[in-house]
Amino acid sequence: MTRDPDPSLRLLWRHAAPGQEPPRRRGPKQRLSVDEVVDAAIGLADAEGLDALTMRGLAGRLGLAPMTLYTYVPSRQDLVVLMVDQALGRTALPELPDDPRRRLELVARVQYDDCRAHPWLLDVAGVRAWLGPHAADRYEWQLSAVDGLGLGDIEMDQTVALLVGFAGSIARAEHRVRQAEQESGVTDREWWDANSPALGELMAGRSYPLAGRVGQVVGEAYQAAGSPARELEFGLARIVDGVLAHASG
Amino acid sequence: MTRDPDPSLRLLWRHAAPGQEPPRRRGPKQRLSVDEVVDAAIGLADAEGLDALTMRGLAGRLGLAPMTLYTYVPSRQDLVVLMVDQALGRTALPELPDDPRRRLELVARVQYDDCRAHPWLLDVAGVRAWLGPHAADRYEWQLSAVDGLGLGDIEMDQTVALLVGFAGSIARAEHRVRQAEQESGVTDREWWDANSPALGELMAGRSYPLAGRVGQVVGEAYQAAGSPARELEFGLARIVDGVLAHASG
DNA sequence: TCCTAACTTTGTACGTCGTACGGAATATTG
């Protein structure tokens, strides 16, 4: 009744060869390596988004016929799985500082940076079967950052989820704005300038005292550069405060 | 140089008719209303996911030819925009308690519940052009929940983003597990049982002291019902602690 | 040495999707 292991697992862990399997294959050698295919896919997804990553497009970029990709990777889904782990592996996990506050912040910042570099991670990452070597390394690193604070095992996991989830949500909001601008060809500012009169008309009758005031201020603040970064700082400070208070309490 | 207002805005605010436009149209009457189309779409997306919401499928469910939908809605994208606002409008925003802690928690809980009821919101919500009447109502409500704590305007917005983002990240993690189980036909438990031996073999050589221990404990805790709910409680407690400490400090 | 089996590469093809387009039917306006 035990099922065969998930085939994508072998691909994910292809470099951590335990028995050094002799790769003596019979047919012609592959022109490329799986790593090259995945790297090209990451490049494509970084540049144009996950939707723009098509098997035909990727094959074209690699000088292959579309179907040839399927000798490297069983399906597009599996390719994405490999992309996740390979992208995670690109960032060297920094050494953890001693200060607990800085440790927790670092977990969130690393996640935030990765999600900015590879926004498609947000559409995709975070499920069991994706447990590749780099994802495992990262989880270990994240746990070590929250280790020694006096938290229980489950709380450690929850704290990591809290930090990582928050960093992702900021990156996601940021990415959505960029994506909307890119797809519509209209910057956020331009859209509001063009639509706020009509919007005001439509909203006549209703009153939004707080949303009106706050939206105005926030909208202007968004024009200044680095607004998402400040959003990250604010939330991160609150979260770390809360976690540390709980850990020491 | 001022561009025409976004056409989807008129659709979004179609019920908040300012001038009570006479809907005397010339041709035959529409068999359905936009609301019915959007409701059916929501039902379909709730049941089978956003990917399963196809124009053909939706038309079939409504007894229409596929192309007929385009007389109700300009495109699938716009349909999704309408779905977001209409789904948000389905939950009556509860009255806010006096206790600041309960107010903040409520913001997160409402968001979490909605994201569980309509997981496709997570793939989609959160951009400018989607500012429909119910989204606006909700933002106003969220701001009023964090009003009066001594936060500045920008901090109020950031606090709402923090709560809502976190609630979404929990709902997203939860949904991913369910989705993976549904698509693969294998429950999380079964997958681990089937793959952990192979995984252990592949991971030979590397050691994951923390991840191994914590993963074990967390995995078992996940078997118990309500684990995501507990995750929500933990993070929420920390966040609210941090926000209130900051507001009163 | 040559044969055969395993493997890579590729062209063709199927079923799916969103939706552009044009024609027929229908209701309102003049």
Add this chain to the structure above:
DNA sequence: CAATATTCCGTACGACGTACAAAGTTAGGA
């Protein structure tokens, strides 16, 4: 009644992922 604006729908196009089988390439066994 004629003109016109709208709804509804059938057909069709180009994109997608990928199943399948043929053709080309290499290594092992005779």
